[in-house]
Amino acid sequence: MSRWVFLRGLMRESRHWGKFPDVFRSLVPDADITLLDLPGNGSLHTLRSPMRVEEMTEACRSQLKSRAIEPPYHLFALSLGGMVATDWAARYPEEVDGCVLLNTSLRPVSPFYRRLRPRNYPALLSLGLLGLSRRRVERQESLLLDLTSNQHPQQTEVLAAWISYQHDQPVSHRNALRQLCAAIRYRAPASVPQTPILILAGGADRLIDPRCSQRLAQQWQAPLVVQEAAGHDLTLDAGHWVAEQVRDWLA
Numbered sequence: 001m002s003r004w005v006f007l008r009g010l011m012r013e014s015r016h017w018g019k020f021p022d023v024f025r026s027l028v029p030d031a032d033i034t035l036l037d038l039p040g041n042g043s044l045h046t047l048r049s050p051m052r053v054e055e056m057t058e059a060c061r062s063q064l065k066s067r068a069i070e071p072p073y074h075l076f077a078l079s080l081g082g083m084v085a086t087d088w089a090a091r092y093p094e095e096v097d098g099c100v101l102l103n104t105s106l107r108p109v110s111p112f113y114r115r116l117r118p119r120n121y122p123a124l125l126s127l128g129l130l131g132l133s134r135r136r137v138e139r140q141e142s143l144l145l146d147l148t149s150n151q152h153p154q155q156t157e158v159l160a161a162w163i164s165y166q167h168d169q170p171v172s173h174r175n176a177l178r179q180l181c182a183a184i185r186y187r188a189p190a191s192v193p194q195t196p197i198l199i200l201a202g203g204a205d206r207l208i209d210p211r212c213s214q215r216l217a218q219q220w221q222a223p224l225v226v227q228e229a230a231g232h233d234l235t236l237d238a239g240h241w242v243a244e245q246v247r248d249w250l251a
Contacts, residue, residue: 001030001031001032002028002030002031002032002074002097003032003034003069003070003071003072003073003074004024004028004031004032004033004034004073004074004075004076005033005034005036005060005064005073005074005075005076006021006033006034006035006036006076006077006081007036007038007060007075007076007077007078007081007082007084007085008037008038008041008078008079008080008081009078009079009080009081009082010079010080010176010179010180010183011041011144011171011175011176011179012041012078013037013041013042013043013045013165013169013171014035014036014037014042014043015042015161015165016162016165016233017035017235018158018161018235018236018239019239020235020236020239020242020243021033021035023239023240023243024076024239024242024243024246026243027240027243027244027246027247028243028246028247028250031074034064034067034069036060036063036064038056038059038060038080038081038084038179039056039059040171040172040175040176040178040179041169041171041175041179042165042169043169044059045169045170045171045172045175048174048175048178049174049175049176049178049179049182050178050182051178051181051182051185052182052185052186053080053083053084053087053182053183053185053186054087054091055182056084056087056182057084057087057088057091060084060088061088061092061095071092071094071095071096072094072095072096072097073095073096073097074096074097074098074099074100075088075089075096075098075099075100076099076100076102076246077099077100077101077102077104078102078103078104078233078234078235079102079103079104079208079232080104080179080182080183081104082099082101082102082103082104083104083106083182083183083186085099085101086099086101086104086106086188086189086193087186087189089193089194089195089197090189090191090193091189093193093194093195096193096195097195097196098195098196098197098198099193099195099196099197099198100197100198100200100246100249101197101198101199101200101213101216102200102201102234102235102242103200103201103202103205103207103208103210103212103213103232103234104199104208104212104213104216105208105209105212105213105216106186106187106188106212106216107184107185107186107187107188108187108188137163137166137167137170138163140166141159141162141163141166142159144162145158145159145162147206147207147231147232148206148207148231148232148233148236149231149232149233149236149237150202150204150206150229150230150231150237151229151230151231151237158236188216188219192219192220192221193220197220197222197223198222198223198225198245198246198249199213199216199217199220199222199223199224199225200213200224200225200226200227200234200242200245201213201214201224201225201226201227201234202226202227202229202230202231202232202233202234202237202238203226203227203228203229203230204228204229204230204231205230205231205232206231206232207231207232208232210226213226214226223249225245227241227242
């Protein structure tokens with residue numbers, strides 16, 4: 001049995017993995033999966049989000065300790081979660097058996113205009129101009145789904161679920177900004193993490209330039225696999241493909 005910790009990204013919670021954990025278990029049958037929320041998201045939405053990735057790492061470690069889930073772990077992480085996984089592997093290598101990083105980007109490996117495509121700035125900023133209303137939530141989640149997913153066949157069903165998550169456990173604008181600040185500020189570790197790393201990317205990611213994953217893989221000499229048609233939410237657009245890549249990498 002191998003312990004896996006799944007980490008989502010900016011403003012997303014563990015429920016946003018959808019059906020993917022079941023897909024993962026079907027192809028990696030010895031995986032014991034724990035889904036964690038970053039402070040400010042999901043089950044921890046009432047907490048203040050840290051403004052440093054390192055503090056997010058400590059919060060995740062504390063959650064696992066409180067649940068008596070002992071290391072070592074494999075970290076499976078998307079976007080901002082990938083920064084947490086990178087920090088974790090760099091500072092606590094004895095706790096991490098491996099990392100799978102999906103569509104993540106690190107400073108200074110990639111410039112800011114590739115880490116968040118400039119054409120998305122106006123749309124993302126407009127979210128803060130709406131009031132705390134049902135309309136705002138629906139517009140926010142519709143925009144985020146449009147930016148992060150390219151080809152999921154059941155978009156209407158997914159959008160309804162995402163809207164319900166935000167009504168149920170809302171992420172505040174302040175926490176969203178704090179998480180964005182943490183992502184912008186985080187720098188790649190000075191030395192390459194010694195744990196095995198697999199990098200996966202969506203070749204049609206409209207939120208973050210796929211070249212961020214390519215540069216990271218080159219700099220770290222880590223294997224990179226790209227799903228050319230998938231967007232930023234790689235497990236939503238190509239979940240079975242993602243699980244296959246992890247299975248083959250482990251083999």
